[in-house]
Amino acid sequence: xxxxxxxxxxxxxxxxxxxxxxxxxxxxxxxxxxxxxxxxxxxxxxxxxxxxxxxxxxxxxxxxxxxxxxxxxxxxxxxxxxxxxxxxxxxxxxxxxxxxxxxxxxx
Numbered sequence: 001x002x003x004x005x006x007x008x009x010x011x012x013x014x015x016x017x018x019x020x021x022x023x024x025x026x027x028x029x030x031x032x033x034x035x036x037x038x039x040x041x042x043x044x045x046x047x048x049x050x051x052x053x054x055x056x057x058x059x060x061x062x063x064x065x066x067x068x069x070x071x072x073x074x075x076x077x078x079x080x081x082x083x084x085x086x087x088x089x090x091x092x093x094x095x096x097x098x099x100x101x102x103x104x105x106x107x
Contacts, residue, residue, distance in 0.1 A: 036096035037064045045071060052076055056085050058102065080104055 041062045049057035060074035077085075088102035 035064055036093045036098050038096045039069075041069055041090045041097055047074060049074065049076075054079055058085065059087060061088060061099070062090075063099070082107055 041064070044062070045060060047060060055076040056079055058074050058077055060072055062069040063072055064070075083104040084107055086103050086105045089100050090097050091100050092098075
């Protein structure tokens with residue numbers, strides 16, 4: 001009986017002493033470097049994404065890299081409650097075409 005009590009007390013005491021400790025960081029988006037490009041971007045490639053519950057598909061886009069446009073595939077991103085995705089777009093600036101990043105907008 002005493003052995004059971006001592007064993008039970010040891011188990012209960014060790015469980016109460018358990019804890020977890022750690023750190024976390026929140027990654028902030030990389031700054032967007034706006035580049036005005038003289039050449040008009042090509043029409044986006046058409047891709048019909050399969051619906052996935054709880055996710056939205058963010059369309060691929062052309063990026064201007066190393067003096068030319070390069071296609072970057074789209075991707076799925078988890079939906080955000082209370083927000084709607086506003087897609088990115090190429091816009092005509094004062095000296096050329098500028099990419100305006102997509103963003104989550106509060107409904």
